[in-house]
Amino acid sequence: MPTPPDALRRGPLREGTFSSTLHGPRTAVVLGRWLGAALLTCFLTGLLSHLVQESPSWLPSRPANGYRLTQGLHVISGIAAIPLLAAKLWTVYPKLFEWPPARSVLHALERLGIAVLVASMVLELFTGLFNTLQWYPWPFPFRQTHFWLGWLATGGLLLHIAAKAPQIAEHWRRVRPGLPERRAFLTAVTAAVGVVTLTTAGQSVPWLRALDLFAPRRPDLGSQGLPVNRTAAQAGTTTVPADWRLTVDGPHPLRLSLADLARLPQYEAELPIACVEGWSAGARWAGVRVRDLLDLAGAPADARLRVTSLEADGPYRVMDMPAQYVRDPLTLLALRVNGEVLNADHGYPARIIAPNRPGVLQTKWVARMEVL
Structure with missing residues (x-):
C-alpha cells in the first residue's frame, strides 16, 4: 500500500x-x-x-x-x-x-x-x-x-x-x-x-x-481632429460664464477677457497631446505664450505657475508648472486648435499646451493662473 x-x-x-x-x-x-x-x-x-x-x-x-x-x-x-x-x-x-x-x-x-x-x-x-x-x-x-x-x-x-x-x-x-x-x-x-x-x-x-485595429483609441478620430478623454459634460463645463475672465495673480494682477487675449501677440506651436493611456496625436495650437502673460503680471524669471480649471472637481483640476515649462516659448495658453476656436471638449475658452507634458497636465477650461 x-x-x-x-x-x-x-x-x-x-x-x-x-x-x-x-x-x-x-x-x-x-x-x-x-x-x-x-x-x-x-x-x-x-x-x-x-x-x-x-x-x-x-x-x-x-x-x-x-x-x-x-x-x-x-x-x-x-x-x-x-x-x-x-x-x-x-x-x-x-x-x-x-x-x-x-x-x-x-x-x-x-x-x-x-x-x-x-x-x-x-x-x-x-x-x-x-x-x-x-x-x-x-x-x-x-x-x-x-x-x-x-x-x-x-x-x-x-x-x-x-x-x-x-x-x-x-x-x-x-x-x-x-x-x-x-x-x-x-x-x-x-x-x-x-x-x-x-x-x-x-x-x-x-x-x-x-x-490600429485593437487599440482603444484612434488618434485621428475625434472633434477638431483630436480624441477627448474627459469631456466638458463630464467636467461640468459645458456652459462658460458670459463674463469669463482669465485671472493672472502676480505682482501686477491681470483680468483678461477673450477679446483682451486676442489683442495680445499670438503664436503657434505644433505639439502633441500625449496621454498616459498610450495614445498621442499631434495638433497645431495657437494662442498667447504663457511667459508673455507672466511678464505682464510682473512675475520673476524663475517663477512657477499654478493653473486652476473651471471644472468643479477632478484630480487634475489644479496643476503646477515648473519654471522651465513656464518660460518655454512653445508653452501656450491656447485659444485655437487646428485653425478653429477651441470647442467645449477641448477646453474652451482657453487651455494649456506645453512641450513634453502628459495630457492630464495640459489643463483645460483655464480660469486662473497664479504666480508662485
Whole structure:
C-alpha cells in the first residue's frame, strides 16, 4: 500500500508527467530574455512617466515630443509583455507541481518569492491594460498602485535572475536537442507578440495607424481632429460664464477677457497631446505664450505657475508648472486648435499646451493662473 506522500502524487504530481522539451530550461531562458527586456523597458519608461506627472523642477521641457515617445514605448512594451508572460508561465508551470513542494527552507523561500513575482507581474500588466481602456474596476488608486507594483515586480525579477544565474548561463547559448519543436513554439510566440504590437501601437506610432485595429483609441478620430478623454459634460463645463475672465495673480494682477487675449501677440506651436493611456496625436495650437502673460503680471524669471480649471472637481483640476515649462516659448495658453476656436471638449475658452507634458497636465477650461 503506498505511503501517504506517494498517494498524493496523482495527475500532474506524478513523476514524468511533463515530458515535452518545451517545458525545459532552454525555452524558459529564451522567453525570459524577451520578457525581461520588455518588462525593464516598461519599468524605466513608466518611472519616467511617474516623474513627469510629479513635475520635478529639474526635468527639461525638451524634446517637445519626449513624453509622446516614452509613454508610447511604455504602453507598447507593456502590451507586448502580456503574451510573453503567458508563454513564460506556460513553459515553467510544471514547477508548480514539483515534489516535494519544499525541499528546504531556502527552497520554500524561493518559491514564495516566485509567487510574489508572478502575482505582481500579472497585476501590473493587467491594471496597465485596463488603464488604456480607462476602466478601473478596483477600489485603490491606479497610479500609485501601478508605480509600487512596478518596483515590486522589477525587484522580484532582478532577484529571480540572480538566483537562477547559473541555470541561465548554462542555457543562454543555442542548444540542438528538441530544436524543431522549440523553434515552432518560439515562432508562434513571436508571431503573437508581433500581431498584438502591430494592431495596438498605431495609437502612438503614426506610420502604424492603418493597423490600429485593437487599440482603444484612434488618434485621428475625434472633434477638431483630436480624441477627448474627459469631456466638458463630464467636467461640468459645458456652459462658460458670459463674463469669463482669465485671472493672472502676480505682482501686477491681470483680468483678461477673450477679446483682451486676442489683442495680445499670438503664436503657434505644433505639439502633441500625449496621454498616459498610450495614445498621442499631434495638433497645431495657437494662442498667447504663457511667459508673455507672466511678464505682464510682473512675475520673476524663475517663477512657477499654478493653473486652476473651471471644472468643479477632478484630480487634475489644479496643476503646477515648473519654471522651465513656464518660460518655454512653445508653452501656450491656447485659444485655437487646428485653425478653429477651441470647442467645449477641448477646453474652451482657453487651455494649456506645453512641450513634453502628459495630457492630464495640459489643463483645460483655464480660469486662473497664479504666480508662485
